[in-house]
Amino acid sequence: MLKGKTLAFHSYKGGTGKTTLITNLAASFAKNGKRVCLLDFDLYAPSLATYFRKKPTCYLYDVLNGNVDISDILIDVSSDLGLKGKLFLGLSSPKKEDVQEIEMSHDLKWQLKAVRRFLSAKKSLIENYDLDYVLLDTGPGIRYWSINTLATADILFLTMKISDMDIEGTKKMAADIYDSLKKFGLQYYVILNKVPGASPIGDVGWEENEFTLTEELENDLNTKVIGTVPCFCDIQFNRHEFLFSIKKPTHLFSKKVIELSKNIEKIVFPVE
Numbered sequence: 001m002l003k004g005k006t007l008a009f010h011s012y013k014g015g016t017g018k019t020t021l022i023t024n025l026a027a028s029f030a031k032n033g034k035r036v037c038l039l040d041f042d043l044y045a046p047s048l049a050t051y052f053r054k055k056p057t058c059y060l061y062d063v064l065n066g067n068v069d070i071s072d073i074l075i076d077v078s079s080d081l082g083l084k085g086k087l088f089l090g091l092s093s094p095k096k097e098d099v100q101e102i103e104m105s106h107d108l109k110w111q112l113k114a115v116r117r118f119l120s121a122k123k124s125l126i127e128n129y130d131l132d133y134v135l136l137d138t139g140p141g142i143r144y145w146s147i148n149t150l151a152t153a154d155i156l157f158l159t160m161k162i163s164d165m166d167i168e169g170t171k172k173m174a175a176d177i178y179d180s181l182k183k184f185g186l187q188y189y190v191i192l193n194k195v196p197g198a199s200p201i202g203d204v205g206w207e208e209n210e211f212t213l214t215e216e217l218e219n220d221l222n223t224k225v226i227g228t229v230p231c232f233c234d235i236q237f238n239r240h241e242f243l244f245s246i247k248k249p250t251h252l253f254s255k256k257v258i259e260l261s262k263n264i265e266k267i268v269f270p271v272e
């Protein structure tokens with residue numbers, strides 16, 4: 001059995017913080033000595049390149065198309081970031097033609113072939129690079145490649161904001177999609193992000209509601225809420241996206257990321 005596990009981050013609505021959390025978690029795992037590969041499966045609106053300021057010559061789409069090997073697209077950012085372990089990136093093409101082509105110009109046969117190609121590439125990636133984690137960032141909602149990506153993962157982390165729209169949408173998506181993937185062995189957990197209260201934005205009464213909402217979600221979704229991350233104005237309104245967990249390790253957000261990484265580690269590699 002493969003040692004490395006594949007974790008996907010998904011959400012019903014956009015902007016819940018999937019990319020922010022997955023990049024910071026990836027860096028945090030690698031800082032602790034783990035071997036990690038982070039892949040940008042938000043094929044419709046790729047964003048990992050902004051975080052890492054890298055421009056590769058070929059992309060995940062080329063792997064799905066069968067044009068290149070997955071090792072050809074990887075960028076090793078470990079030494080740039082001073083990480084004890086390894087962090088490899090696989091980015092997605094921001095080119096308009098590629099984004100359109102992936103959804104519109106291919107038939108179902110191609111799409112299935114692409115999923116098979118990725119599954120086999122992922123297996124060799126874990127073996128050849130001796131990976132502990134493959135992390136998949138996805139696009140929100142139920143678009144074709146978001147769901148395909150989830151189907152290739154071992155564990156799914158649902159990133160949610162505390163808004164009725166997100167909560168109701170997530171419950172519906174759980175009933176429509178996650179529960180059917182569960183039958184094929186996919187486990188899923190909830191992470192609440194941008195939780196009000198960390199910044200001085202008034203009396204939002206979050207603490208009082210935290211227990212009630214967590215209980216409601218755990219009951220309705222039949223899973224666990226494995227972490228809550230506060231909303232920080234300096235992150236939300238920063239002009240440049242960057243890795244807080246590496247650049248500002250004493251920031252409360254970075255501490256929350258470490259807490260979350262430990263909770264995830266316990267789920268992924270439980271101690272016997």
Ligand SMILES: Nc1ncnc2c1ncn2[C@@H]1O[C@H](COP(=O)(O)OP(=O)(O)OP(=O)(O)O)[C@@H](O)[C@H]1O
Nearest residue numbers: 014015016017018019020140194230231232235236
């Ligand atoms: N805990 C947080 N506190 C404050 N701002 C946050 C937090 N987490 C994420 N953000 C900010 O929210 C915005 C959206 O985050 P991000 O791009 O990670 O969301 P996403 O779920 O990946 O969005 P999309 O679905 O569009 O890909 C960014 O400006 C990010 O800096």
Ligand SMILES: [Mg+2]
Nearest residue numbers: 018019042047
């Ligand atoms: Mg994103």
